[in-house]
Amino acid sequence: MRLVGVHGVSKVFANGVKALADISLDVQSGEFLSVLGPSGCGKSTLLRLIAGLAEPTAGTIDWADEGRRGTDLGFVFQEPTLMPWTTALKNVGLPLKLRGVARGEREARAAQALDQVGLKGFERAFPRELSGGMKMRVSLARALVVEPRLLLMDEPFAALDEITRHKLNDDLLELWRRTGVTVVFVTHSVFESVFLSQRIVVMAARPGRVSTELAIAEPYPRRAGFRTSAEYAAQCREASQHLAKAMVTA
Amino acid sequence: MTAKAIAPIVLGLLMLALWEAGVRLAGIPPYILPGPILVAETLVKDWGTLAPSLLVTLTITLEALAAAVVIGGVLAVLFSLSRWLELSLFPYAVILQVTPIVAIAPLIIVWVNDVDLSLLICAWLVAFFPILSNTILGLRSVDPGLLDLFQLYGAGRWRTLVDLRLPAALPYFLGGLRISGGLALIGAVVAEFVAGTGGNASGLAWRILESSYQLQIPRMFAALVLISATGIAIFLVLSLLNHLLLRRWHESAVTPEG
Known part of the structure; x- marks a missing residue:
């Protein structure tokens, strides 16, 4: 189809x-x-x-x-394109925030998406504390969090x-x-x-x-x-x- | 304490000792160049007249800085929202910036009846431009990929401003603030000098003028020391603010590991 x-x-x-x-x-x-x-x-x-x-x-x-x-839609760019001023969890939750999803649900789904890409335990990490591969995983989690x-x-x-x-x-x-x-x-x-x-x-x-x-x-x-x-x-x-x-x- | 802090302190003490020794050995009279010990004594002795003046200068400086933050920041946001507004107004901001404050201060003092207000306007004029131009730069220095992302999920201009442009502009704004902190003090002192020649001011610059008329050179130095100390204090406070706000994420404030 x-x-x-x-x-x-x-x-x-x-x-x-x-x-x-x-x-x-x-x-x-x-x-x-x-x-x-x-x-x-x-x-x-x-x-x-x-x-x-x-x-x-x-x-x-x-x-x-x-x-x-x-x-x-989920979009993953050439660069991780994360907001450096906030945590991995907030970065992943961004699309939900922009779509007006309430905070509690947003954070739960973002945590789940991070888990999905193998980054459980890094919710509070800032992008600069992550390696290039991990940043890309955060970016991937952010694309998947809306279940596109x-x-x-x-x-x-x-x-x-x-x-x-x-x-x-x-x-x-x-x-x-x-x-x-x-x-x-x-x-x-x-x-x-x-x-x-x-x-x-x-x-x-x-x-x-x-x-x-x-x-x-x-x-x-x-x-x-x-x-x-x-x-x-x-x-x-x-x-x-x-x-x-x-x-x-x- | 690290070597980074000790080195300038040691050098400073050494220079002060050299100064004191030079003044004493060469027998330079205090009305030409007072030694640091005499300056320190004068600072304590005249604290009763110097402290109120310090308060006056400090108040004008901080008020001007606050006005610069509010007006510079708001203008920067408006400029980022409207290209036309920026095109129309920015050249005038530049004109205000490049015109020497010493040249317009007498006019402002004549036009504005209130002395404190005229001083405030002069200090603000000097201080607001770095905040304006840095914040504009910051609001524009947004990752284009993130802008795409905001567009992709239907974020409006307001959302984009609050959640993307403002945080991205923060390091630039804080850089401008540190420059403006020093400039606000300079603007306040310059305006006091201009106003002081008319005899109606009471800040530290006026104390310097007054002391020079009376050949009270040690007190002149004491007032100068207070002005410098105020400048240093403002810089340190703003640097601390910068560090606290950016240490988690911005390269400029992150301490290198290992």
Whole structure:
């Protein structure tokens, strides 16, 4: 079943730069979809359009059934984007606060979300007291606390070291399985996209457009063993070839 | 006590000893340069006249600082809410700032009948700009990702101001406050000098003028010491405030570990 439909969307910035040209894309309910492309191909712009943070110049984006509600979305940015002046708990509870949820319920749900991402006991910690990976977990908890239908992630782990990134990838898949949330994951890493997703949309740059789409058949749960398997290597090679082709035609 | 505190104290005592020794050995008369011991004695002896003057200067300084915080802060918030208001008014704030206070103080004293009020206006004029410009900078220095987040969950301007812009601006505001604290004192003293030449003021600057007319140089130094001490006290109090408010989260106030 389709959750979000992107129909012929283009985006031209005020300075005349054509960021996206005629993108069409269906996001299926419950799937893990990656958007893979070189930097500057407009993947982040696409995510912002789906989030409603910017308006498309042409085309439409629609939501299934009753449309988009205020708490349908979780967004994880490239940076943890936490408020440095307050605790992890208050940071996670922010979306609920902005949606007018009462304090008691807010704190209970925020504590639960922190627990979900493995940060039980860090409720009172300030962001500066946390490591890069832990800050990203807080950011993830904040996106999940509203129990969104759609989780948008914009290269969230790009700035982390490889060990931390692998651990977060494993945990993200576990969270996805447990919550049933739909994920759109933007990345420039072939390895990350193949490990995580059921479906990869490869984008080409200037202007940003969909180059090709490929499915990763490997069943879940995918564990550390998958990263060293021959199938994984083969899938990565295929995805790399598609990406290379997208970059040549760009 | 750490070496950080001991070093300047030792240096200060050393300089005072050198000063005292120099005055005594060279036989410099007190009406040219009094030694620190004489200055200290005068401070105690004349405390009865100096203390009320200190209170007058301190009151004007603190009132001006309070007015600077309120008016500078409110203007900064209004400017951040309305681009047009900022474009229209900010240049005038700059003009007020760059015009030397010594040059406008006589006018203000002539226009405003009340002496205390005219002094307050002069000190405020000098003090409010750092708070205004720093707070504007702080209100704008908001993580764009957090702004997106607030937009995503439908936060209005007011919510965004209270929960995002104001806390983000706090370190900048406090930086401006520390500068303004010193400037408010300078503004108060300068205005007193200008008003004092007319003979109608009673603050520490007036004591300095009066002492110089009477060649009471040790008392002049004593008043000077009080002005400096007031400035240092204001700075320390504002630094403490800064530390207490920011120590949990802002890099500038966090003590490095290990």
